[in-house]
Amino acid sequence: EKLAAKKKRRKEREALGDKAPPKAIPKTIENQRVYDETTVDPNDEEVAFDEATDEFAPYFNRQTVPKILITTSDRPRGRTVRFCEQLSTVIPNSHVYYRRGLALKRIIPQCIARDFTDLIVINEDRNVPNGLVLSHLPDGPTAHFRMSSVRLRKEIKRKGKEPTEHAPEVILNNFTTRLGHSVGRMFASLFPHDPQFIGRQVATFHNQRDYIFFRFHRYIFKSEKKVGIQELGPRFTLKLRSLQKGTFDSKFGEYEWIHKRREMDTSRRKFHL
Amino acid sequence: RTKTQNFCRNEYNLTGLCNRSSCPLANSQYATIREEKGRCYLYMKTIERAPFPRRLWERVLLSKNYEKALEEIDENLIYWPRFIRHKCKQRFTKITQYLIRIRKLTLKRQRKLVPLRRKIERREKRREEKALIAAQLDNAIEKELLERLKQDTYGDIYNFPIHAFDKALQQQEAESESESDAEKEEEDDEDMDKREFVEADDSDLSDFEDMDKLETSSEEEEEEEEVEVEKKASHSKSKGKTPLKGPARRKRPYIEIEYEEETEPSTKTKAA
Numbered sequence: 001e002k003l004a005a006k007k008k009r010r011k012e013r014e015a016l017g018d019k020a021p022p023k024a025i026p027k028t029i030e031n032q033r034v035y036d037e038t039t040v041d042p043n044d045e046e047v048a049f050d051e052a053t054d055e056f057a058p059y060f061n062r063q064t065v066p067k068i069l070i071t072t073s074d075r076p077r078g079r080t081v082r083f084c085e086q087l088s089t090v091i092p093n094s095h096v097y098y099r100r101g102l103a104l105k106r107i108i109p110q111c112i113a114r115d116f117t118d119l120i121v122i123n124e125d126r127n128v129p130n131g132l133v134l135s136h137l138p139d140g141p142t143a144h145f146r147m148s149s150v151r152l153r154k155e156i157k158r159k160g161k162e163p164t165e166h167a168p169e170v171i172l173n174n175f176t177t178r179l180g181h182s183v184g185r186m187f188a189s190l191f192p193h194d195p196q197f198i199g200r201q202v203a204t205f206h207n208q209r210d211y212i213f214f215r216f217h218r219y220i221f222k223s224e225k226k227v228g229i230q231e232l233g234p235r236f237t238l239k240l241r242s243l244q245k246g247t248f249d250s251k252f253g254e255y256e257w258i259h260k261r262r263e264m265d266t267s268r269r270k271f272h273l
Numbered sequence: 274r275t276k277t278q279n280f281c282r283n284e285y286n287l288t289g290l291c292n293r294s295s296c297p298l299a300n301s302q303y304a305t306i307r308e309e310k311g312r313c314y315l316y317m318k319t320i321e322r323a324p325f326p327r328r329l330w331e332r333v334l335l336s337k338n339y340e341k342a343l344e345e346i347d348e349n350l351i352y353w354p355r356f357i358r359h360k361c362k363q364r365f366t367k368i369t370q371y372l373i374r375i376r377k378l379t380l381k382r383q384r385k386l387v388p389l390r391r392k393i394e395r396r397e398k399r400r401e402e403k404a405l406i407a408a409q410l411d412n413a414i415e416k417e418l419l420e421r422l423k424q425d426t427y428g429d430i431y432n433f434p435i436h437a438f439d440k441a442l443q444q445q446e447a448e449s450e451s452e453s454d455a456e457k458e459e460e461d462d463e464d465m466d467k468r469e470f471v472e473a474d475d476s477d478l479s480d481f482e483d484m485d486k487l488e489t490s491s492e493e494e495e496e497e498e499e500v501e502v503e504k505k506a507s508h509s510k511s512k513g514k515t516p517l518k519g520p521a522r523r524k525r526p527y528i529e530i531e532y533e534e535e536t537e538p539s540t541k542t543k544a545a
Contacts, residue, residue, distance in 0.1 A: 028407065103382050148401060171417050197427050202418065208408040211401050215410055219418050227418045229411060237401055261393065 029209065034270040047181065054182075055140040059117070059189040066190055068094035068118045069111055074101060077127040079152070084122060086153055086234045090203065090216050091190055092167050094120075108247050112137055118190055122147070132238060134186060135247050141256065142247055143186055145212075145238040152234055160218060160232040166199020167192040168216070174207040179257055180273040183212075183240060202229075210271045212238040240273060285316060285330070287360045294356060304350055304357050306335075306365045311372055313342065313365060315349055339369060 025031070051057070058064045068091055070084050076098065088094045099107070104121070111119055116137050123131030129150055135142035153162070170191050175184035187205045200220060206213045216233030243257040257272075264272065281291040287305050288295040297303045301320045306313055315333040322329050333349055335342040343362060350358045421427065 030407065148398070169421075171414060173413055173417065202414065204410070204414050204417075206408055206410055206413060209400065209404040211404045213405065213408060213410060215414070217414060219414075221418075221422065224422075225419065227415050227422075229414055229418075237405070239397070239401075265393075265396075 029269055032269050034267060047178070051181075051185070054185075055136055055138075056185045056189050059193065060185075062193050064117055066093060066117045066192060067115060068120060068190060069116045070094055070096045070120045070122070071099045071107075072121065072129075073123045074099065076122075076124060079127055080122060080124040080129045082152055083129050083150060083234060087120070087122075089163050090168070090233045092165060092192060108135075108137070129236075134190075136186060136189065137247065139246060141182065141186065142244040143183060143240060144242045144244075146241055148237050148239070150234065150236040153232065156231055156235065158231050160230045163201055163216065163218075163233050164199055166196040166201060167194065168199060168201035168203045169195040169197070171202055171204040171206075173204065175205075175273065177273060179240075179243065180207060183243070183273065203233075207273050210239060210273045212240070212273070214238065285318075287357065287364060295360070302353070302357075304353065304361055306346075306361055306368060308368050308372065312337075313368055315346055315361070317349065335365070342369075 051060075059066065070088055070091075072080050072084060076084070084096045088096045108119070118140075119133075119135045119137055121133040122129045123133070125131075130147055132145040132147045133142065134145070168191060170188055172184040172188060175181055184205070184207075191203065201216065201218050204213075204215045204217065206215070213235070214237070215231060215235050217229040217231050219227055219229045221227050239259075240257075241259050242255055245254045245256050259272075264270070275290075279291040280289060281296060283297055285297040285303070285305050285307075286295060287297075287303070293299055297305070297318065301318070301323055303318045305316045307316055308314065313335045315335055317331045317333070318329055319331075322331075333345070335345050342365065346361055346365060347358070350361060
């Protein structure tokens with residue numbers, strides 16, 4: 001039936017020729033998205049003020065240089081170890097430290113003492129990394145993600161070399177709501193604020209339907225209107241599980257946002273990031 | 274079930290195995306140690322209380338002190354068969370040991386196992402795939418990069434002003450010396466800023482498709498003139514600048530070939 005209707009419509013359009021009405025826009029989930037009241041307006045003053053005074057302000061004012069500590073849960077397996085190494089090459093000024101049974105609560109004061117700005121913990125399960133905890137150190141928000149679809153560098157089909165030490169550019173796509181905004185700023189604060197364009201590398205965090213896709217590319221401008229990108233570096237997808245106000249604390253922390261499955265997963269067109 | 278013995282399911286059993294001697298149902302005089310909420314109790318059953326099932330098991334709280342508790346067991350089970358006394362003490366020892374272990378473990382970090390739900394997992398996976406397809410990441414990234422190029426965030430490194438090239442083209446076609454000199458000066462100035470890009474541009478423009486276009490051929494002409502002058506510089510730069518794409522690297526040897534073909538574009542423009 002639908003096919004018949006479609007054919008009829010096409011015939012009508014051809015018959016009308018130039019005077020045909022414009023094509024109907026297909027409905028996508030993005031189009032039908034339930035309007036989220038916390039969507040950020042580009043000119044919103046309150047948001048701008050908030051952002052100037054929140055924990056990332058020193059970073060965006062270029063007062064602090066990001067220094068990142070990457071670690072895993074206990075007993076990391078080979079895949080996770082390799083993934084950590086690759087992550088550390090992607091993010092400049094990052095160090096990987098192994099954790100043999102050290103409690104996170106005790107690591108955190110040590111990190112602050114050694115001047116780290118961010119802490120990344122990669123949780124793994126059954127030889128595969130599946131969780132990411134990102135916390136901004138001097139008392140910053142902590143975000144807990146579920147990580148899926150991790151591809152190491154050798155599994156990506158490309159012919160490029162490894163990322164160099166240049167600071168990459170950062171692209172943050174589609175972070176519309178307030179929550180998305182803060183998460184986006186968290187990601188941005190991992191990278192040095194001044195990208196080195198000589199390196200021609202770009203790290204992309206693309207948010208689509210609450211899934212954040214991370215990609216790392218090298219770009220080259222072939223002409224004014226054409227750019228070529230080549231994927232190098234690992235790729236993974238994140239889904240935000242919770243956002244805590246202070247540093248990592250599972251029992252006493254103040255949660256700014258938790259993903260409540262029962263409430264939030266009911267509608268197919270409602271997204272939070 | 275071990276090879277030779279069954280386990281007894283009775284909760285008042287002393288050893289845990291099903292034997293005639295360690296069954297609370299079979300013996301009318303029996304004692305066990307059980308613990309509740311971290312405290313240990315000695316339970317005793319005697320013949321006199323057999324007809325009163327409610328009062329059958331008598332309970333005695335044991336002290337927290339290990340040695341004192343052992344003495345208490347002894348004094349309560351005085352005149353009882355050796356087997357029961359011994360087994361009671363053994364059981365008590367084991368219970369206290371595992372209680373200690375529990376307390377130690379709770380102080381350390383516990384690993385909380387959260388069960389995954391299969392349906393939800395599948396749902397999430399499917400949604401992720403669909404989101405990935407909807408995202409069209411490569412296009413989005415390319416668009417964003419071009420936007421940034423337009424908004425001049427890259428400053429002056431990339432040299433794409435079409436207007437300048439058109440002008441240069443017109444000047445080339447006119448072929449007046451003064452104009453070409455001025456051109457060269459301009460280009461030299463530009464190149465001082467944009468050295469790295471010139472190098473990269475070379476490799477791109479060596480695409481054979483592009484060679485047919487007049488614009489690019491004029492560019493090649495210009496750049497080849499400069500490349501001759503800055504040959505050594507560009508070579509050193511090419512070595513230093515390894516992170517070029519694979520195809521770009523392959524075409525570097527071709528650059529040398531272009532020197533020979535240099536006269537062709539000039540003949541083309543002359544013909545035109």
